Amino acid sequence: MRPEERAQRLLQELERHGYRTTPQREAVCQALAYHGGHPSAAEIVEAVRPQGIGQATVYNTITALEKLGVIQAMPLNTDEHTRYDLDTTPHVNVVCSTCGAILDCHAPQLDLLLAQLASQVGTSFESANVVVYGRCQQCQRTQLVA
Amino acid sequence: MRPEERAQRLLQELERHGYRTTPQREAVCQALAYHGGHPSAAEIVEAVRPQGIGQATVYNTITALEKLGVIQAMPLNTDEHTRYDLDTTPHVNVVCSTCGAILDCHAPQLDLLLAQLASQVGTSFESANVVVYGRCQQCQRTQLVA
DNA sequence: TACTCTATTGAGAATCATTCTAAGTTTAGG
DNA sequence: CCTAAACTTAGAATGATTCTCAATAGAGTA
Helix, strand or coil, rough: HHHHHHHHHHHHHHHCCCCCCCCCHHHHHHHHHHHHCCCCCHHHHHHHHHHHCCCHHHHHHHHHHHHHHHCCCEEECCCCCCCEECCCCCCCEEEECCHHHHHHHCCCCHHHHHHHHHHCCEEEEEEEEEEEEEEEEHHHHHHHHH | CCCHHHHHHHHHHHHHHCCCCHHHHHHHHHHHHHHCCCCCCHHHHHHHHCCCCCHHHHHHHHHHHHHCCCCEEEEECCCCEEECCCCCCCCCCECCCCCCEEEEEHHHHHHHHHHHHHHHCCEEEEEEEEEEECCCCHHHHHHHCC
């Protein structure tokens, strides 16, 4: 999905739930969509600051989106701030413990695992946050050279 | 593993890596081991406060254990503080989004998934943090009654 | 035992992401 | 236009975690 489409979808979802569309919310949604990776609140605050948008608004908007389930909080061990995932379907986030890069991996076995788990434990499944820490190929090479 | 054994193992691991064994570290390790669930730093601080142990020491010890890989940080969306897992083998943490209860689930498919992932992506695998949010059976029943 | 050097402890201050407050601004709908 | 409710935001407050640094304890040595 292209960034512009994605931004639209975020806004639409807000509107659909009774939130007004404002220039500030548009800017926040665009910043989220155009980030490309896994944005943190601080990064979005930074991105929309030139447009005179306050941090409270950024946090409010992000919190609203999270409550609606359109984005997903993703607290990490390697980072001091919470990052957000625009992809809320179950997938594995492979995090390089050296450079911090995050790679989204969709593995069919994960859905299977979750389905089995839900029936076994009897929980009604809501969301999943799967994080695997390792060293990415590039950082492995760098390590060898150093 | 019995709590007392577990506490011993934590201490031994510290010692094995050059950390001295002190009464304070013993107390922190015991508090971790006897907690039974997924302790937070604040809970351990509280638990050892009667013995006159400061929070800096608790945080230092926990950080040391985490660096050695004997315990694992487990940041959650539902909780304001980081919790720790004494079980560092890959497993699924099923978290009830209503009552906050955490259930450890060992699923053989997870190990399979991780192995395949490692070979696919080419990362050297270090640790995994798998969290599934849902509503536990008990909270589902309560919901019906209310 | 006395000495020295290093690791450890811990009270209190500092940090920093996030949340709250309260006052001003915008908007929808009549 | 009005008005009430939603929205924005600067700045203050919160609260977990980290840092500082002076005091203490322990291991090795003579």
